[in-house]
Amino acid sequence: MGHIMSGTTSPDLAARLRSAGLRPTRQRVALARTLFEREHRHVTAESLHAEAKAARNQVSLATVYNTLNQFRDAGLLREVVVAPGRSYFDTNTGHHHHFYVETDGELHDFPSDKVTIAGLPAPPKGTKLARVDVIVRVRR
Amino acid sequence: MGHIMSGTTSPDLAARLRSAGLRPTRQRVALARTLFEREHRHVTAESLHAEAKAARNQVSLATVYNTLNQFRDAGLLREVVVAPGRSYFDTNTGHHHHFYVETDGELHDFPSDKVTIAGLPAPPKGTKLARVDVIVRVRR
């Protein structure tokens, strides 16, 4: 498990992108690598762009935005909106919720399997449930 | 109940602003009136600005932003962040949660007194709980 490939392209990631309907271009594979070949993480467009640059992966900011949106649409990422003006993208797409440390903008996942939510009202007429997000806001 | 004053200034609102540490200026009172002298509601800076203009209350957009932020800081409003790029302000500052209709950006409150959330993990070390937000995302 988790044997991280070095120099050469990662066939697993290419396949994963392809089966999501996305051509495995150099930049998409590079971004996918930093996103998925390690522990779950949260990024912003800016932070991912900076990381790519630091790793000597030439990717424009526009492409980072495009890629994050495409990955989100393909279900490879989940967008988390907790604070005005910035979007986080979470590589954990499974069921889970979030701690948000308001004082410093940190975001942490926690599993939802031990969490029970009872007594929710029925969705408004004509709508169907998409997801229930729980955001636990804390301060330092 | 709900006898809404017409032309003249509303002493209740002025007092409410004052006790929140805010001078009851013409623009703050006008905005407070559209916000608080009716049912609970959700506004954005733009929507409130448009509403003020329609009601012939000359208030600059900058003042609308300032006022919304001040009201929020004073606990008169609650800011709700559910979608990237826009902030909603909710005149309901009591305990409640939200339905968010993703397909058309609508936001609806629901009371939290029937909702039970069990099994939440303890807040991260060094942090204290501020609030638990539940956002039920639905689509049309």
Next chain:
DNA sequence: TGCAGTTTTAGAATTATTCTAATCTACTTG
């Protein structure tokens, strides 16, 4: 290999929001 359709990109454009610094106004004091 050639080519058509994608993708990437730099930079301009857009959107939401905050800042600036000049003008005005609410409240205190005399």
Next chain:
DNA sequence: CAAGTAGATTAGAATAATTCTAAAACTGCA
């Protein structure tokens, strides 16, 4: 009630995050 002053408002510039545009560069099939 007249001033003076701190605080508020404003237009417009500035900033920040994100999307758009149109041109150049790729990808993958034929």
